[in-house]
Amino acid sequence: xxxxxxxxxxxxxxxxxxxxxxxxxxxxxxxxxxxxxxxxxxxxxxxxxxxxxxxxxxxxxxxxxxxxxxxxxxxxxxxxxxxxxxxxxxxxxxxxxxxxxxxxxxxxxxxxxxxxxxxxxxxxxxxxxxxxxxxxxxxxxxxxxxxxxxxxxxxxxxxxxxxxxxxxxxxxxxxxxxxxxxxxxxxxxxxxxxxxxxxxxxxxxxxxxxxxxxxxxxxxxxxxxxxxxxxxxxxxxxxxxxxxxxxxxxxxxxxxxxxxxxxxxxxxxxxxxxxxxxxxxxxxxxxx
Amino acid sequence: xxxxxxxxxxxxxxxxxxxxxxxxxxxxxxxxxxxxxxxxxxxxxxxxxxxxxxxxxxxxxxxxxxxxxxxxxxxxxxxxxxxxxxxxxxxxxxxxxxxxxxxxxxxxxxxxxxxxxxxxxxxxxxxxxxxxxxxxxxxxxxxxxxxxxxxxxxxxxxxxxxxxxxxxxxxxxxxxxxxxxxxxxxxxxxxxxxxxxxxxxxxxxxxxxxxxxxxxxxxxxxxxxxxxxxxxxxxxxxxxxxxxxxxxxxxxxxxxxxxxxxxxxxxxxxxxxxxxxxxxxxxxxxxxxxxxxxxxxxxxxxxxxxxxxxxxxxxxxxxxxxxxxxxxxxxxxxxxxxxxxxxxxxxxxxxxxxxxxxxxxxxxx
Numbered sequence: 001x002x003x004x005x006x007x008x009x010x011x012x013x014x015x016x017x018x019x020x021x022x023x024x025x026x027x028x029x030x031x032x033x034x035x036x037x038x039x040x041x042x043x044x045x046x047x048x049x050x051x052x053x054x055x056x057x058x059x060x061x062x063x064x065x066x067x068x069x070x071x072x073x074x075x076x077x078x079x080x081x082x083x084x085x086x087x088x089x090x091x092x093x094x095x096x097x098x099x100x101x102x103x104x105x106x107x108x109x110x111x112x113x114x115x116x117x118x119x120x121x122x123x124x125x126x127x128x129x130x131x132x133x134x135x136x137x138x139x140x141x142x143x144x145x146x147x148x149x150x151x152x153x154x155x156x157x158x159x160x161x162x163x164x165x166x167x168x169x170x171x172x173x174x175x176x177x178x179x180x181x182x183x184x185x186x187x188x189x190x191x192x193x194x195x196x197x198x199x200x201x202x203x204x205x206x207x208x209x210x211x212x213x214x215x216x217x218x219x220x221x222x223x224x225x226x227x228x229x230x231x232x233x234x235x236x237x238x239x240x241x242x243x244x245x246x247x248x249x250x251x252x253x254x255x256x257x258x259x260x261x262x263x264x265x266x267x268x269x270x271x272x273x274x275x276x277x278x279x280x281x282x283x284x285x286x287x288x
Numbered sequence: 289x290x291x292x293x294x295x296x297x298x299x300x301x302x303x304x305x306x307x308x309x310x311x312x313x314x315x316x317x318x319x320x321x322x323x324x325x326x327x328x329x330x331x332x333x334x335x336x337x338x339x340x341x342x343x344x345x346x347x348x349x350x351x352x353x354x355x356x357x358x359x360x361x362x363x364x365x366x367x368x369x370x371x372x373x374x375x376x377x378x379x380x381x382x383x384x385x386x387x388x389x390x391x392x393x394x395x396x397x398x399x400x401x402x403x404x405x406x407x408x409x410x411x412x413x414x415x416x417x418x419x420x421x422x423x424x425x426x427x428x429x430x431x432x433x434x435x436x437x438x439x440x441x442x443x444x445x446x447x448x449x450x451x452x453x454x455x456x457x458x459x460x461x462x463x464x465x466x467x468x469x470x471x472x473x474x475x476x477x478x479x480x481x482x483x484x485x486x487x488x489x490x491x492x493x494x495x496x497x498x499x500x501x502x503x504x505x506x507x508x509x510x511x512x513x514x515x516x517x518x519x520x521x522x523x524x525x526x527x528x529x530x531x532x533x534x535x536x537x538x539x540x541x542x543x544x545x546x547x548x549x550x551x552x553x554x555x556x557x558x559x560x561x562x563x564x565x566x567x568x569x570x571x572x573x574x575x576x577x578x579x580x581x582x583x584x585x586x587x588x589x590x591x592x593x594x595x596x597x598x599x600x601x602x603x604x605x606x607x608x609x610x611x612x613x614x615x616x617x618x619x620x621x622x623x624x625x626x627x628x629x630x631x632x633x634x635x636x637x638x639x640x641x642x643x644x645x646x647x648x649x650x651x652x653x
Contacts, residue, residue: 188384191351194371195378196398196445206397210388 037270044263052257063260067268072248079245082159082234083227086166090174090223091216093167098178098215102185113179116172124169128236131165132156135237157239165233173222181215217280225273245269301360302327302453302485303348308357310343317343319509320357325453325502327362330479330486332496334532335506341489342457344506348487349378349455362452372401377446379456383438385430391417391441392426398449416448419478436467443475447482456488460495472498493533497521505529525564527651530574537580537620538651539573549573549650553617557593558645564652572653577623579647582611583631588642595620599637613639 047058066072101112119127133139135156142153155161185208193203231246240247245265252262303325310318318340325331333341346352347359350371359367366374377398385394395416399409417423420440430438439459446454459475460468476499479486490496496503497517504514505528512526524530527538541551546561549571557573565571581588588594597615604626611622611633622641624630633639 186384188380188382189386191371192378192380192384192386193397193401195349195351195376195380196449197372197401198397199372199401202401206401207386 037267040263040266043259044267046260046263048258048260054259063258063264064268066261067265072265075243075245075248078242079228082162082166082242082244083224083230085163086170086227087174087220087224089163089167090171091220094171094174094178094219095216098175098182101175101179102182113176116175119168120172125232127169128165128232131161131168132236135161135164156237157241159238159242161237162234162242162244165237166227166230169230169233170223170226173226174219177218177222178212178215181212181218185211221277221280225277228273229269301325302329302362303487304358304360304363305344305348306358306360308344308347308359309355310340310347310352311355316509318347318354321506321511323504323511323514325485325487328483328485330476330499330501331488332500332503333487333489333506334493334496334503335491336532337491339506340509341491341506345378345455345457345487345489348453349376350374351378375452376455377449377451379439379442379446379454379459381457381459382462383430383442385438385441385445387430390427390429391422391433394430394441395445395448397445402449412448416444419447419481420444435463436471439463439471443478447478451484453485453487456486458489458491461490461492468495475499497533503533505532507532523560523562523649524574524651525562525649527572527574527653530649530651535577535621537575537577539575539618539620540653541571541573543567543569543571543650553615555593555595557648558591559648559650560646562650565650570653571650574649574651575620575643575647577610577621578608580620580622580641580643582613582622582624582633582639582641585640585642589644592642592644593648594640594642596638596640599633599635599639601635602633611639613641 042056043054044063045059045061047055047060047062049055101109104112134141135153136142137152137154137156139156146152155164189207189211190203193207194200198206228244229246229249230244231250234242234244234247238244243251249262249265249269252258252265301324303323305321305323308318308321308323309316321340321344333344335341343352347354348361350366350369350373354367357367358365361375386397389397392413396409396413399412404412414423417426420443422437422440422444425433425437425441430441433441439462442459456475460471463471472495475486488499497520500517502514502516503520505512505520505526507528513520513524513529515523520529520533524533524536530536530538539551541549541557543565544550544556545567547558548556549559550556551573559573585594595615597613597620600612600614600619602612603610606626608623608626609632611624613620613622620641626632
């Protein structure tokens with residue numbers, strides 16, 4: 001059907017109004033996200049001079065070649081492993097909690113969800129230092145385990161400490177999407193599963209798990225991505241021994257003064273994350 | 289002799305409830321219900337929303353645990369068994385089809401859970417899908433189906449398991465009127481075909497009358513009366529039942545003897561004998577509007593009950609006319625056929641009314 005002149009005019013007006021309303025966000029994203037990213041991309045192809053400064057000439061891909069070296073590979077593997085472990089622990093801890101929340105009276109559930117957010121009211125750095133005290137030799141945890149005869153705990157500056165810190169930092173990002181998708185789950189589907197001879201575990205596996213998968217994937221992305229790039233937590237709780245990608249990038253920029261390598265690594269990391277997120281939303285988004 | 293027949297009846301009952309109650313936080317949802325549902329019977333639990341009918345159904349399914357009483361399915365006590373251990377399946381209100389599975393996977397679900405061999409699953413799923421005339425739709429997702437189709441898949445998903453009892457929770461409520469009438473017919477036919485006990489819950493009295501072999505009417509957690517649709521319509525024993533199934537006038541009175549009621553205006557009328565009330569009780573006489581004959585006392589039998597009054601309003605309904613007739617002690621509704629040979633009355637007309645003794649039922653007030 002052909003649109004009349006008046007309809008066309010109205011449609012054009014509405015589109016223009018939408019554009020003007022979105023303009024501030026467009027401008028913000030362009031100025032503070034797209035533009036810096038382009039600068040990072042440009043620097044990744046630049047040359048590091050012998051004095052440690054960066055020359056925006058003699059464009060080459062040396063920086064990308066350097067990413068294949070064992071030292072970088074070790075950092076990547078360690079980051080992926082720690083981020084994966086963090087994600088799995090978050091998933092296992094968050095699922096029962098989110099389930100419990102979703103099955104409470106509205107007032108109780110609001111209190112619980114606010115409790116999940118409370119840590120955000122304190123500065124991230126402060127919370128990491130707090131963990132440093134908690135985990136240190138002679139700290140409260142160590143004193144407690146010694147008191148009950150388990151011996152002292154010395155896990156500060158280990159991978160365990162880093163994972164504890166990461167789980168603590170990103171758990172809410174797992175809980176919230178899980179809660180949303182469990183809350184949306186139709187109780188009658190669970191009843192139907194039980195009615196159709198499903199035992200508790202069978203019903204969980206065949207109905208509850210697939211139907212809450214969108215929440216699990218969203219939460220996993222929200223935990224995995226920032227864990228991969230984490231800087232503060234591995235520095236403070238890993239003591240610089242457990243270098244992860246974030247720390248390595250910072251080192252390249254500030255200590256090694258090798259901006260092209262830092263830039264190339266940042267760019268690759270970002271691209272991998274972006275692509276996998278897009279793949280998720282295009283495939284799993286339909287199940288939502 | 290009597291005892292033997294009774295115990296045989298008990299054995300052949302598909303579902304047997306004895307003193308079944310359910311409390312939710314001190315609110316009594318179901319109050320000591322006794323009920324036997326026969327094998328291969330199409331049974332309706334009828335009542336307004338919140339009367340406890342759905343809770344009763346859910347207790348049979350195992351989705352609620354009774355607070356008290358005993359619940360047997362074909363003689364086996366199941367009150368404490370979880371739903372997956374009971375030989376019953378449910379067609380849920382709004383169907384509760386699994387949105388992440390195809391039609392075929394939905395139907396196969398129960399068999400897969402019971403670890404039936406794959407080859408048998410595929411034959412039985414195929415049979416069940418063709419039973420509900422959904423062949424060719426196996427790969428569709430539930431959200432690609434119309435309401436009527438979803439309803440059929442829900443039926444196939446339950447029936448494929450060959451349950452001993454099929455429970456249906458407001459199975460037709462989500463469909464529009466025309467489809468609902470079609471599905472009523474199909475449901476009735478399906479039940480005859482598969483020959484298993486159907487227990488369904490509805491708030492729609494017409495649906496209950498049209499579909500079921502027997503009806504149980506519930507109100508406020510109590511089962512008031514159980515009987516065939518005709519019994520429920522012709523001989524209700526409770527005012528609520530008479531009012532809920534069809535329409536009725538209620539004339540106050542006292543039961544003077546087994547077959548005589550003295551109405552509130554002092555007039556005595558003959559009534560069919562009933563067990564639910566005893567002589568001397570305050571009762572109400574249920575009088576269906578279409579069983580009252582208006583005018584023409586000459587053709588009235590000499591032993592019929594007679595009243596006279598004035599027409600207050602007339603409502604034309606196409607095939608009939610409903611008159612509100614004011615007596616000097618109450619107002620009653622009378623429904624007369626609309627035919628050329630039936631005299632038509634108008635507001636203000638003085639009319640005579642009469643009915644036969646067996647047109648009324650004595651009910652608990």
